[in-house]
Amino acid sequence: MTESYDVIVAGGGPAGSTTAGLLARQGLSVLLLEKEKFPRYHIGESLITGCVGVLEELGIRERVEDLGFIRKRGGSLVWGKKGRWSFTFAEGEPEFPYAFNVRRADYDALLLTRARELGVTVIEETTVKSVIEHDGRVTGLRYVTRGGTETEADARFVVDASGQSRVVGRALSEVNWHENLRNLAVWAYYQDCAPLTGEEEGNIFIEHVPDGWFWYIPLYDGTHSVGYVSSVKAAGEAGTDLNQLFERKVAESTHLKAMLTGPRVGAFRSARDWSYASEKFAGPGWVLVGDAAAFVDPLFSTGVTLAMLAGSATAKLIVALLADPAHEAQLLERYEESYKRFLADIISFVTFFYDAGLDREAYYEYAQALIDPAKLFFPRKDFITLISGLNSLQPIFDLGLTPAR
Structure with missing residues (x-):
């Protein structure tokens, strides 16, 4: 059997559901392949405020509120020289002053349901068997359903949001482990x-x-x-x-x-052994998003938020490059650069923060050096902004979706 879509997304977690749903919302035909049956258990329950804007974009922030999750307004720490201290997201002056502590089974199921509502064809309990390539370009995936039916699905573009399974990335890119975060x-x-x-x-x-x-x-x-x-x-x-x-x-x-x-x-x-990054995040006909691209130490709960922010950016990226295929390479390069730049900041900060013998002001100042070197804001605000999954000065994924001609 052979099927054809505009986009195939491998993986139905936060990255995959976000990417697929937002693409379908733009009128593209999208197939999402998920190996498990939702709802399913997953760790990573504490969110940060950077993801709330994406929930708004998906049109489901109110539904998340209605699920009765605990509102997370900040963090409390026993870290550094001065004992116990805390912060609130509101101090960073974000658009949304709180996030949520969630049951991932319910949260992820809601995201996948929303993708279906927006028009995504979702097939669960499906195993991706291999990547289809023609002349160096990824053009689809082969997959097998639980019933044993093997299918080839062709697409104009393929997204790997399969987490650590990396069903596309494994075939196309090596992984670099962060040795100091093993x-x-x-x-x-x-x-x-x-x-x-x-x-x-x-x-x-x-x-x-x-x-x-x-x-x-x-x-x-x-x-x-x-x-x-x-x-x-x-x-x-x-x-x-x-x-x-x-x-x-x-x-x-x-x-x-x-x-x-x-x-x-x-x-x-x-x-x-969870902290890693793929050498390549994108190539002709394909892109990695969420944990398929990289995962950073869970100290600041960045996983789900970064996956959803990347999913939102990926959807915009694919809409742009399908409309303007001549600039695909340029747009993919910008995506990879912005993704890796933000990851580098987070990894640098997490590594620095693991020195638990410093004054908290040292953590604030290090955050400022990473995202606000001109010192336009107070160091504590820059610290809170960074660990909220945001950036004081520009979008994390600054794709510049009007390529120079």
Whole structure:
């Protein structure tokens, strides 16, 4: 069987659903292939405000509000020389002063549903088998449904939003790992724990402990996502299994151990070696978006927001290059440059922030040096802007969609 579309998107997570939905909204025929059946579990529950504008663009911000997720207005940290401190997104003067802590199964299912509503053909429980190429250009994908039907789908353009599976990127680009961010995480869920209160209500809580740090994310009904992150090297030197390591590090904490007042519900989960970037983000007929392109350490919860911002930019990019194929190479180059530039800033900042022995003013000033070298704003505001997934001075994806002729 052979099918034809304007665009094929591999992957139905936040990056894929956003890209596909916004393309369909522009009148393009879009096929989205997803290997799982939604709703499905996924880690990465704490969002930042940079994604809220994309929810507006998709027309579903109010629906996200109606799902009853916890509003996240900022963060509270035990990090650096001066003990516990906090920030609010509103201090950065964003368009939207809060984000959400979400159940990813519900959140991602809503995004995929919206893509369907906007006209995307969505096929779940589908395995992409190979990339179709002609004369050095990607022209489609071969896929197999759960029922065993194998199909070739042709397209004017292909988007890889398949996360770490990288169903297109794996065939077309190598991956570079960030060696100084080779970390692992072990996490679980706890119920009836002590919530943050007052101005900290809804905040993600982060506490540094020897050799690592914890996240503590309020989700719903008193449930909290609690995870410990450490370098692979430090965890290996600890000489114990990850579950025991988690419990031992909780005991070493100052604040977290007093907050874990309720029982753990469910088993521990773990992941490791997640910080990487593809060498190439785009090429003739294809582009990578979200985790298929790169993933950065979860310290500042950038994953979902960067995926959705990139999805929004990718949709605009594809509309432009399909209308003006002669400038495809130029537009793809701008996409890759802007994506890598923002990633470099985030990676540089995360690496610097992992030095937990500094004054918080040092973190503010480093953020300013990255995104506001002219010092047009106060350093604390630049810090908040950066970790909101935004930029004070220009769009993260500054594509310049009117190519010079």
